[in-house]
Amino acid sequence: MNTLTVKDLCKTYIINKRQNNVLKNINMEIRAGEMVAVMGPSGSGKSTLLYTISGMDHLTAGRVDFFGQDISTLSPSEMSEIRLNQMGFIFQQMYMLKNLSIYDNIILPAYQSANGRGKEKRREINDRAKELMHKLGISEVAAHDINEVSGGQLQRACICRSLINRPKMIFADEPTGALNQQNSREVMKELNRINAEGTTIMLVTHDMKVAAKSDRVLYIEDGNIKGEYTFGRYGGQEEDREREKKLSVWLMEMGF
Numbered sequence: 001m002n003t004l005t006v007k008d009l010c011k012t013y014i015i016n017k018r019q020n021n022v023l024k025n026i027n028m029e030i031r032a033g034e035m036v037a038v039m040g041p042s043g044s045g046k047s048t049l050l051y052t053i054s055g056m057d058h059l060t061a062g063r064v065d066f067f068g069q070d071i072s073t074l075s076p077s078e079m080s081e082i083r084l085n086q087m088g089f090i091f092q093q094m095y096m097l098k099n100l101s102i103y104d105n106i107i108l109p110a111y112q113s114a115n116g117r118g119k120e121k122r123r124e125i126n127d128r129a130k131e132l133m134h135k136l137g138i139s140e141v142a143a144h145d146i147n148e149v150s151g152g153q154l155q156r157a158c159i160c161r162s163l164i165n166r167p168k169m170i171f172a173d174e175p176t177g178a179l180n181q182q183n184s185r186e187v188m189k190e191l192n193r194i195n196a197e198g199t200t201i202m203l204v205t206h207d208m209k210v211a212a213k214s215d216r217v218l219y220i221e222d223g224n225i226k227g228e229y230t231f232g233r234y235g236g237q238e239e240d241r242e243r244e245k246k247l248s249v250w251l252m253e254m255g256f
Helices: 046-053 076-086 102-112 119-135 151-163 181-196 237-254
Strands: 002-015 018-031 035-039 061-066 087-091 169-173 200-204 216-221 224-230
Touching (some): 002 046, 102 151, 151 181, 224 237
Parallel strands (some): 035 200
Antiparallel strands (some): 216 224
């Protein structure tokens, strides 16, 4: 079953009265339960692709089907509902509210959703937040301010927040970009575990070690998908070196 189907997607910006075609006739599919990485040189359209197909940015032409619904036809408020309740987001810059604790930042999207009203519902949300924080090993920093934790802990908190409403799919833009190698490994371990539990993930990355842990890698250049490399399911750390080697060879062939 396809989670996401993109047909003839174009994204154009007008800058100084000149047309800049950032995405050109993109066609792609992501199946339910997959982890798909998007790679390509700087300025190739990687992040624009992620923002456009997740409804964070308007498409210029084409169609995006998200679980059978054409999101390009939705009103801004309908799209906001889908992003809140059916999508999760993780960014390189870890956007969290400075006046809230780690725990309160995690529960906030769930409290804001239609399912977050009433004492019983909020009790369930609180329990889910505690369970997620326990799974990701950050229970001990629940009451901390966001400037009192490490980058790795903060990004794991962002993963908890992205999962709080049980999304159908997670969109991650350079989720390890601001982390050191150790924290990057920890965050990818969690994303692989979440994916193994059934959550579909699309991530943009420049890091070959990150991309090698996905099922498939799409290579984008000049706004076009130029190639695709299929690994199959990630089996664990012992596969890392072999997968990275294969990906490195393919990326060189693609001109990365």
